[in-house]
Amino acid sequence: MASAPKPLTGTKVLLMLVAFFGVVIGVNVTMAKLAIATLPGTDVDSPYAAGLTYDREISAAQDQAARNWQVSAHIERRTDGGVALQVEARDASGQPMTGLKFDGRLERPTDKRADLAVELPEAGIGIYRGNAASVAPGQWDLVIEGEVRGERVFLSRNRVILN
Structure with missing residues (x-):
């Protein structure tokens, strides 16, 4: 003989609803x-302060363009x-420039916590070299800044893909 199905009681319905909403x-x-x-985090700490420096950035970009410098960068994946x-x-x-202070940064477009600084000491006349260890594959922004006597005179930002 087949047993009769157990009736659906108010207690069972309450337990099912509590379990469902508990999981959600x-x-x-x-x-x-x-x-x-x-x-x-945010791209900039203070959008208001970034807005105030906007005119200075435009002026610096115009000054950089007027200098007509030829700055090229080459990035290469090492075997390690x-x-x-x-x-x-x-x-x-077209003459090599010496005595500048260049700094490089590899910035992750999606996560500032993964950014890496690259020191670029002068390795020859007008040539600056540096290394970064353990760089994850993927897209990076290569940021190069050049300074003379503490004043930024060059800024470049380029998207690179490292495999």
């Missing part, structure tokens, strides 16, 4: 905690997983 709330709390823990970066700087007449 648990998943939402977990996802919110993971989203907050992996948030890379790092990268080698070389910057060659020439003035408007």
Whole structure:
């Protein structure tokens, strides 16, 4: 003889609803905690301060363009997983420029926490070289800044893909 199915009672319905909403709330709390823990932050700390410096950036870009310098960068993946970066700087007449201070940065477009600084000491007349260890594959922004006596005179930002 087949036994009769158990009746659906108010207690069973209540337990099913509590279990359902408990799972939904648990998943939402977990996802919110993971989203907050992996948030890379903002692109700039203060948009207001960035807006105030906008005119200076435009003026610096115009000054840089007027200098007509020829600055080229070459980035190459090494076999140990790092990268080698070389910057060659020439003035408007094509002569190598010495005595500049170049700094390089590899910036992850999606996560500022992965940014890497690359020191670029002068390795020859007008040639600046540096290395970065353990660079993950993917897209990076290569930022090169040149200074003379503490004043930034050159800025370049280029997207590169490192495999």
